[in-house]
Amino acid sequence: MxxxxxxxxxxxxxxxxxxxxxxxxxxxxxxxxxxxxxxxxxxxxxxxxxxxxxxxxxxxxxxxxxxxxxxxxxxxxxxxxxxxxxxxxxxxxxxxxxxxxxxxxxxxxxxxxxxxxxxRSLIAAAAAAADSPGEEFSERHGFRRALTLDHLVLRLDEPAVADLPRITEAEHPGYRLTGWTGTVPDDLADAFAEAKNAMNDMPVGDLDYGSVAWDADRVRAMAKVVADRGDTLLTIAAVHDDGTMAGYTEILLPQGSGPRAQQYDTAVVPAHRGHGLGLWVKAAMVCRLRAEHPGVVEIETDNADDNVHMLAVNRALGFRSYRRTRELQLDVSAD
The missing domain is CATH 3.40.630.30 (Gcn5-related N-acetyltransferase (GNAT))
Known part of the structure; x- marks a missing residue:
């Protein structure tokens, strides 16, 4: 020491x-x-x-x-x-x-x-590799492996990306696409908050992550936090004819980060799954990035390795794996 x-x-x-x-x-x-x-x-x-x-x-x-x-x-x-x-x-x-x-x-x-x-629970992330110094340090200090994340990158100049407008233009009867920058419009705030709650059933392995209840005030507060630190938040959503927000995807443009955008949440509400909405909103977001933010050349995302559905969506869009990380957890309630 x-x-x-x-x-x-x-x-x-x-x-x-x-x-x-x-x-x-x-x-x-x-x-x-x-x-x-x-x-x-x-x-x-x-x-x-x-x-x-x-x-x-x-x-x-x-x-x-x-x-x-x-x-x-x-x-x-x-x-x-x-x-x-x-x-x-x-x-x-x-x-x-x-x-x-x-x-x-x-x-x-x-x-x-x-x-x-x-x-009682302390979580941390480390590269998932045989020689990962972070993982070795964490396990030596009593952390346990709780979840493995697959990190993927989509290059916006990949040939597969040129076909995404076709996916975006495909008909989804009963649904329409909408989008915004920053804070959700007032007329969609409640529906967006309800859709946000769909993230609570995402795969988290053995991670003791808990859950969060979203309401309109919380989604507005989240957008303010992002804006206050100088980042830009883009959202594309699928809205059902009955006014329900069926699914959405978010992209973060970090201030000063250059060509790489970060994927935030993507979720489809359980009652609306099975209609290809996840692929639809994500394809629309890629098209929006190419049109409105030509300086962005790639998107990074991560998925739990057992999140089979979202991994399939991302690979259909052209995302490719480039590294893996481990989520580790330590019980700090004991002396």
Missing amino acids: SLSVHVHPLQRVTLAEAAAWHRVVAASTAHDLPGVPTPDPGQIHAQLTRPALGSHRLTWLATGADGIPVGVAGLRVFTSPGQEHLAELELHVDPAHRRLGTGSLLLSAVVAACRTENR
């Missing part, structure tokens, strides 16, 4: 502290996940200083004897009903300073905070 590393909590994160955090994350990501884009300094600062939906954040910075940042830890403490047992960990150690005890010191601070916050 390194005695020269000091771990201290960050209260109001300054620009300098956010820059230090970014340096550690950039070094860690480049080493462990080559080819995966690193959030830019502005995104990191927004992440650390802007409120998240249904949670609050605790952060720690580890520095060496010379004051150089060597590790960071962030804890998202969930506060929404149905998730009050849960916290989520992000931990990075600069590769040049690993195996000196820094990660263990940071994790000790995080676990103590979880117990103070009366949380």
Whole structure:
């Protein structure tokens, strides 16, 4: 154990502290996940200083004897009903300073905070690979494997993408497509919230993730959180003739992220499944991106490896697997 590393909590994160955090994350990501884009300094600062939906954040910075940042830890403490047992960990150690005890010191601070916050479950993500340092570290500290995610990327210049307008234009009797940017229109807010609740039956493996009840106020609050940190949220939805929102898909355009968009939720309400609506709304979103955001050249998404239906939809669109991650969970209720 390194005695020269000091771990201290960050209260109001300054620009300098956010820059230090970014340096550690950039070094860690480049080493462990080559080819995966690193959030830019502005995104990191927004992440650390802007409120998240249904949670609050605790952060720690580890520095060496010379004051150089060597590790960071962030804890998202969930506060929404149905998730009050849960916290989520992000931990990075600069590769040049690993195996000196820094990660263990940071994790000790995080676990103590979880117990103070009366949380019983701590979840974290790590690359799923035989030589994954994150997975090895997590399992050594008592985390168990709970879920495997398949990460996929769609290049918008792939030949298969040229055929998507045909899918978008196919008739779906009784349904129509609509879309918006940012906050849902008032006349669709209640229907959108109801559709959001369909995410509660998505496959989560053995992850003790809980569930969230959505209403119109919550979907508006989510859109505000995204806008306040400088990101853009695009939504395409399928609406039934009776006014029910049957399904939807969301894409996030991170501020300053360049050519890669991030898939957010895609869901089809159980009563409307079996009509190809998931493929329909996602194809329409790809067409919208190509028309309105030509600077976006690829979309990244992830699916639980047992989410057979959505994986089939994504592969039909042209998504291809490029890496896998593991969701890990630690019981922090015991001493």
